[in-house]
Amino acid sequence: MSAPPRVLTVAGSDSGGGAGIQADLKAMLALGVHGMSVLTAVTAQNSLGVQGAWELPVEAVRAQYRSVVDDIGVQAVKTGMLSSAELVEAVADLIAGTDAPAVVDPVGVSKHGDPLLAASALDSVRTALLPVATVATPNLDEVAQLTGVRVGSQADLRRAAEAVLEFGPRWVVIKGGHLSGDAVDLLTDGSEEHWLRAPRHDNRHTHGTGCTLASAIASHLAKGHSVPEAVTAAKDYVTGAIAAGFALGAGIGPVDHAWNLRVPR
Numbered sequence: 021m022s023a024p025p026r027v028l029t030v031a032g033s034d035s036g037g038g039a040g041i042q043a044d045l046k047a048m049l050a051l052g053v054h055g056m057s058v059l060t061a062v063t064a065q066n067s068l069g070v071q072g073a074w075e076l077p078v079e080a081v082r083a084q085y086r087s088v089v090d091d092i093g094v095q096a097v098k099t100g101m102l103s104s105a106e107l108v109e110a111v112a113d114l115i116a117g118t119d120a121p122a123v124v125d126p127v128g129v130s131k132h133g134d135p136l137l138a139a140s141a142l143d144s145v146r147t148a149l150l151p152v153a154t155v156a157t158p159n160l161d162e163v164a165q166l167t168g169v170r171v172g173s174q175a176d177l178r179r180a181a182e183a184v185l186e187f188g189p190r191w192v193v194i195k196g197g198h199l200s201g202d203a204v205d206l207l208t209d210g211s212e213e214h215w216l217r218a219p220r221h222d223n224r225h226t227h228g229t230g231c232t233l234a235s236a237i238a239s240h241l242a243k244g245h246s247v248p249e250a251v252t253a254a255k256d257y258v259t260g261a262i263a264a265g266f267a268l269g270a271g272i273g274p275v276d277h278a279w280n281l282r283v284p285r
């Protein structure tokens with residue numbers, strides 16, 4: 021049997037299994053690719069928030085990356101929580117030397133408002149990481165942090181996309197998940213525009229939506245799809261996962277990464 025496409029996530033661990041590395045690997049399995057991971061940080065996290073976070077040394081991140089890329093090889097890379105300026109710069113450098121598309125989710129804070137990136141790292145995200153991204157996937161809070169553009173309605177999404185594209189990613193997906201009404205995202209490279217629209221699911225169990233979308237994009241890119249095809253397929257996958265999100269713990273439960281694998285009875 022031939023090996024499936026290989027996808028690497030460079031991100032933090034969520035002990036609760038809903039976001040971070042755990043969400044990424046689950047999404048990759050559900051989408052038929054071989055998932056691999058470079059851990060940047062470990063969080064003590066559950067449905068109520070992040071209780072603690074510990075960064076890995078930059079040499080440990082570099083060594084994991086080299087182990088995977090030099091032997092196994094990758095068809096796409098996805099980044100999530102990178103924690104510090106030093107890690108952002110090291111990862112940007114590693115991606116620049118890798119011949120594979122990179123999906124950059126510029127994770128800033130968790131759903132509960134806990135910081136996952138030092139404020140001092142924002143400049144490195146702008147000047148080192150975004151320029152090496154094939155697709156960047158900021159949410160509205162990350163757009164505001166990175167560009168100063170505040171999105172209050174769908175009409176502002178184009179302005180937000182233009183501001184992010186100035187930092188150099190080939191494509192950007194501005195996630196409008198935090199607006200009201202339909203869940204509308206804008207994918208653009210500055211010349212083509214694709215509006216991705218899905219019904220808003222009235223389900224509070226949405227922990228891990230951003231990680232899941234970015235990993236699904238990377239998985240479809242690894243299969244050889246174009247960026248618009250990959251993002252469209254990833255949007256369908258995350259929408260189904262949100263619709264099937266379930267309660268766990270006392271707070272916000274995870275999306276269901278396996279929804280597309282369940283056989284109807």
Ligand SMILES: Nc1ncnc2c1ncn2[C@@H]1O[C@H](COP(=O)(O)OP(=O)(O)OP(=O)(O)O)[C@@H](O)[C@H]1O
Pocket residue numbers: 129130131158159160195196197198203204205218219220221222223226227228229230231233255258259262
């Ligand atoms: N209630 C919902 N129903 C349908 N789609 C949603 C809903 N909430 C978010 N989405 C979609 O999920 C994807 C992730 O968007 P979101 O804005 O939630 O990302 P995020 O903020 O990075 O994630 P998180 O809020 O978990 O940190 C987008 O495609 C968005 O449109």
Ligand SMILES: Cc1ncc(COP(=O)(O)O)c(N)n1
Pocket residue numbers: 031032033034039040041063065100101127129130131136226227228229230231232
């Ligand atoms: C380790 C880690 N990485 C990322 C997120 C953000 O999660 P998301 O934006 O997908 O909800 C998180 N809560 N924890």
